[in-house]
Amino acid sequence: MDLVNVCRTFTAVSELGSMTLGAAATGIPQPVASRRIAGLEKELGARLLERTGRGVSLTPFGRDMLASATRLVDLADEMMFDADRAKLRPISLAVPTACSTRNLAVLAASVKDEGLRIDFHSAPPGRRADDLAARRTRASLQAVPADEATWTVALGCAHRSSIKTPVRIADLRRSRTQVPGDELGLAGRRLRLTSEDNVPHIRERVRRSAETTGLLPFQVVVDSSDADAVAAVLSEGDLLLSSEAEAAELELPWVPLLDPTLARGYTFAANSDDDSALFADFAEEIADCLGGVVVPGSSRRTSALGSRTSASGKRQAPTGRPASAKEPRTGTSTRDTP
Numbered sequence: 001m002d003l004v005n006v007c008r009t010f011t012a013v014s015e016l017g018s019m020t021l022g023a024a025a026t027g028i029p030q031p032v033a034s035r036r037i038a039g040l041e042k043e044l045g046a047r048l049l050e051r052t053g054r055g056v057s058l059t060p061f062g063r064d065m066l067a068s069a070t071r072l073v074d075l076a077d078e079m080m081f082d083a084d085r086a087k088l089r090p091i092s093l094a095v096p097t098a099c100s101t102r103n104l105a106v107l108a109a110s111v112k113d114e115g116l117r118i119d120f121h122s123a124p125p126g127r128r129a130d131d132l133a134a135r136r137t138r139a140s141l142q143a144v145p146a147d148e149a150t151w152t153v154a155l156g157c158a159h160r161s162s163i164k165t166p167v168r169i170a171d172l173r174r175s176r177t178q179v180p181g182d183e184l185g186l187a188g189r190r191l192r193l194t195s196e197d198n199v200p201h202i203r204e205r206v207r208r209s210a211e212t213t214g215l216l217p218f219q220v221v222v223d224s225s226d227a228d229a230v231a232a233v234l235s236e237g238d239l240l241l242s243s244e245a246e247a248a249e250l251e252l253p254w255v256p257l258l259d260p261t262l263a264r265g266y267t268f269a270a271n272s273d274d275d276s277a278l279f280a281d282f283a284e285e286i287a288d289c290l291g292g293v294v295v296p297g298s299s300r301r302t303s304a305l306g307s308r309t310s311a312s313g314k315r316q317a318p319t320g321r322p323a324s325a326k327e328p329r330t331g332t333s334t335r336d337t338p
Contacts, residue, residue: 001039001040001043003072004072004073004076005026005036006036006037006039006040007040007069007070007072007073008026008073008076009022009023009026009028009033009036009037010036010037010040010048010065010066010069011066011069011070011073012025012026013033013037013049013056014048014049014056014058014062014066017054017055017056017057018055018056019033019034019037019049019055019056037049044061044065046059046061047059047061047062048061048062048065049062088117089117090117090118090119091116091117091118091119091138091139091275091278092118092119092121092136092137092138092139093118093119093120093121093137093138093139093140093141094121094122094123094127094128094131094132094137094139094140094141095120095121095122095123095128095140095141095289096122096123096124096125096128096141096143096196096266096290097122097123097124097195097196097226098194098196098243098245098246098249098290098291099120099122099289099290099291100245100249100289100291103285103288103289103291104120104289106285106288106289107282107285107286107288107289108120110282110285111278111279111282114278114281116278121136121137124195124196124198125142125143125195125196125198125199126199128140128141128142128143129142129143132269132270132271135271138270138271138272138275139268139269139270139271139275139276139279140268140269140270141266141267141268141269141286141290142266142267142268142269143196143199143201143264143265143266144201144265144266144267145201145265146201146263146264146265147265148265148267149264149265149266149267149295149298150266150267150268150283150294150295150298151265151266151267151283151286151287151290151292151293151294151295151298152263152264152265152266152292152293152295153243153245153263153264153265153266153290153291153292153293154243154244154256154262154263154292155197155202155241155242155243155257155262155263155264156241156242156243156244156247156254156255156256156257157191157239157240157241157242157254157255157256157257158233158239158240158242158246158247158250158252158253158254159233159237159239159240159252159253159254159255160233160234160237160252160253161185161186161237161253163186163253163255164255165255166255166256166257166258167186167239167255167256167257167258168213168257168258168259169191169206169209169210169213169215169257169259169260170213170214170215170259171186171187172186172187172188172189172190172191172210172215172219172239173187173213173214173215174187174188174215174216174219185237186239188219189219189236189237189238189239190218190219190220190221190232190236190238190239191206191210191219191220191221191238191239191240191241192221192223192229192232192233192238192239192240192241193206193220193221193222193223193229193241194223194226194229194240194241194242195225195226196264197241197264198222201265202241202262202264203222205260205262206220206241206260206262207220209259209260221238230250233252240252241257241262242254243264243291243292244291245291246291263292264290264292266290266292268286283298
């Protein structure tokens with residue numbers, strides 16, 4: 001027995017004093033309403049209504065049961081209201097601070113077409129992981145080594161000089177004499193790392209490479225803030241480890257870093273498999289936010305966007321500006337509103 005709908009019919013009939021009007025108020029045929037009332041009477045073991053010349057009226061037992069039936073219907077309505085409100089609550093998603101407002105807006109617009117809303121939380125890698133673990137956010141783009149990633153972002157060097165060709169970290173090695181081919185004056189310069197690259201799989205690899213090639217310890221710097229790192233590039237001519245999209249956002253030239261070859265890696269992590277599934281169709285939009293590409297075959301990784309992620313071919317890396325031209329999806333949604 002559907003007790004909620006049966007009680008809904010019972011309260012409507014008793015309020016209107018008519019089986020026909022009560023059935024109409026609840027949107028069911030009159031015979032269905034009669035069967036529901038009869039079934040409830042059988043379940044409770046006593047008559048609830050008695051027919052009169054002008055309709056129906058409550059029996060003494062029915063009057064005693066009406067308050068409980070009304071509370072049950074009200075509680076069910078309140079529960080459905082709470083469910084609708086919960087489904088409309090935005091999904092909190094922790095993202096890298098380097099994600100541009102434009103690309104985040106495109107992702108938000110795309111998921112909105114599918115009945116979803118996102119509350120973005122920009123934070124460095126450690127904070128994103130902590131917020132997800134503490135359930136301050138429901139999902140996060142987590143920094144991982146590139147070979148474990150769903151998305152990768154190629155790293156190079158942003159600078160303010162006239163460098164046109166790829167650089168190697170060995171180009172920064174100091175020398176007491178003029179180094180042949182160092183007309184650009186890279187010898188002795190420092191390589192700056194932002195908070196997004198202050199993770200072991202990138203930071204330690206840079207430091208090992210710097211030590212191997214003879215750089216001094218102070219030539220690899222993890223600044224206390226991203227603004228300090230950029231300021232050193234502008235004022236001192238240092239190099240900034242960054243993606244091409246970040247360099248374009250800062251209006252700085254960018255060249256690839258060849259030795260070591262570095263890339264950021266990201267996976268989508270969530271506290272619920274349902275949240276992972278909700279974002280399964282938006283791998284390309286997330287790649288645009290990161291300024292990177294979807295790793296071919298990453299859909300087979302269970303730690304990525306869940307089993308619904310479709311295999312994607314490799315996208316072209318951004319050239320000259322962030323991948324921000326993509327427009328949000330439009331059209332009728334093929335997925336039910338969560």
